[in-house]
Amino acid sequence: xxxxxxxxxxxxxxxxxPSISCSQASWDQSNKGVILLLENWLTGxxxxxxxxxxxxxxxxxxxxxxxxxxxxxxxxxxxxDTVPYDEDRWQSDPFKLNERDNKLYGLGxxxxxxxxxxxxxxxxxxxxSKLEQPLIILATADEESSMDGARxxxxxxxxxxxxxxxxxxxSLTPIHAHKGIMMEKVRITGQAGHSSNPALGSNALDAxxxxxxxxxxxxxxxxxxxxxxxxxxxxxxxxxxCIHGGDNPxxxxxxxxxxxxxRALPGMDNQSLYQEITALLPRIEQNTGTQIELHHLFPxxxxxxxxxxxxxxxxxxxxxQKDAATVAFATEGPFLNQLGMxxxxxxxxxxxxxxxxxxxxxxxxxAPMQHVIKGLVERYCLTPSTENEASRV
Ligand SMILES: [Zn+2]
Numbered sequence: 001x002x003x004x005x006x007x008x009x010x011x012x013x014x015x016x017x018p019s020i021s022c023s024q025a026s027w028d029q030s031n032k033g034v035i036l037l038l039e040n041w042l043t044g045x046x047x048x049x050x051x052x053x054x055x056x057x058x059x060x061x062x063x064x065x066x067x068x069x070x071x072x073x074x075x076x077x078x079x080x081d082t083v084p085y086d087e088d089r090w091q092s093d094p095f096k097l098n099e100r101d102n103k104l105y106g107l108g109x110x111x112x113x114x115x116x117x118x119x120x121x122x123x124x125x126x127x128x129s130k131l132e133q134p135l136i137i138l139a140t141a142d143e144e145s146s147m148d149g150a151r152x153x154x155x156x157x158x159x160x161x162x163x164x165x166x167x168x169x170x171s172l173t174p175i176h177a178h179k180g181i182m183m184e185k186v187r188i189t190g191q192a193g194h195s196s197n198p199a200l201g202s203n204a205l206d207a208x209x210x211x212x213x214x215x216x217x218x219x220x221x222x223x224x225x226x227x228x229x230x231x232x233x234x235x236x237x238x239x240x241x242c243i244h245g246g247d248n249p250x251x252x253x254x255x256x257x258x259x260x261x262x263r264a265l266p267g268m269d270n271q272s273l274y275q276e277i278t279a280l281l282p283r284i285e286q287n288t289g290t291q292i293e294l295h296h297l298f299p300x301x302x303x304x305x306x307x308x309x310x311x312x313x314x315x316x317x318x319x320x321q322k323d324a325a326t327v328a329f330a331t332e333g334p335f336l337n338q339l340g341m342x343x344x345x346x347x348x349x350x351x352x353x354x355x356x357x358x359x360x361x362x363x364x365x366x367a368p369m370q371h372v373i374k375g376l377v378e379r380y381c382l383t384p385s386t387e388n389e390a391s392r393v
Pocket of ligand 1: 079111112113143220
């Protein structure tokens, strides 16, 4: 038996090690401290650990920890970063694990440092000396801000395994699909001038009216074309989130900007949507004498979908006694699928507590999650792949 810290001790150490990622530089931190803790514990369990800095970002690192070998196997994956926090609204120190009312409070308890502690604690009590297929623990950087950690892994083409589980908080429900997210900005540059004579300028607000009309027609077309009954909102959405432009009623508006998001269904391609929207703009430019540009506000996240018939979905439905479902948030799932793994999202804690003050994981989430992890490791790593294939038929 390896001597590792207790589950609660691992969780408190992870929580006590800040690893905020944020597009605002004043909040953004390295995740190395968390990675080094995981590396230390996993090495103690016999894993080979590889720390991979993100290209051009030496303070941001992914960890690939591997034990066993073979073509199949299982990845257990999570992100090591957290969102920023609002100190005034926390009832306890967000970096100090605090147990009260059968809940563990702290920043990252459910989203999702607690998952790693549960994984390592489960593995500590298993015999990993007889693995037939590899078991890989993957810990990524910057999921909350840019998903650059997962994007870097796709570029590297690693890790490879047959199946993957991402332990995002889903209240222990297996998740087989989510929508994609794109966030875009339309910038219209016209020509300002005195309002008394429209010929003195090109009105960016007039042009924006035309852009919004076209986008609404386009949105309606998407809604008519695509449906997926797996989702509560069963069509792709486009939301106009904010608009800024102009300064005075007696001045022709010289510039206007609109920000919107699109949440596409599985099977839809973000790049195609972007190209189709771009193609709507030249005609409006011509008609209004303005310049119109479309920019990404953030790199897009593709939609995610794994066949409900996939063995790992079926296995997790049995282990949790819950049917696979969909969620309304994005994960690193599409990137792991791009790496060729059949991926599902399933983890302890609720997304309702994630990204909130007083984030917690309820204690009753821990044992069922350990049951899932043990079941998957037995099925995909402790069983020869041929038996596994046979049982899949
Ligand atoms: Zn998360």
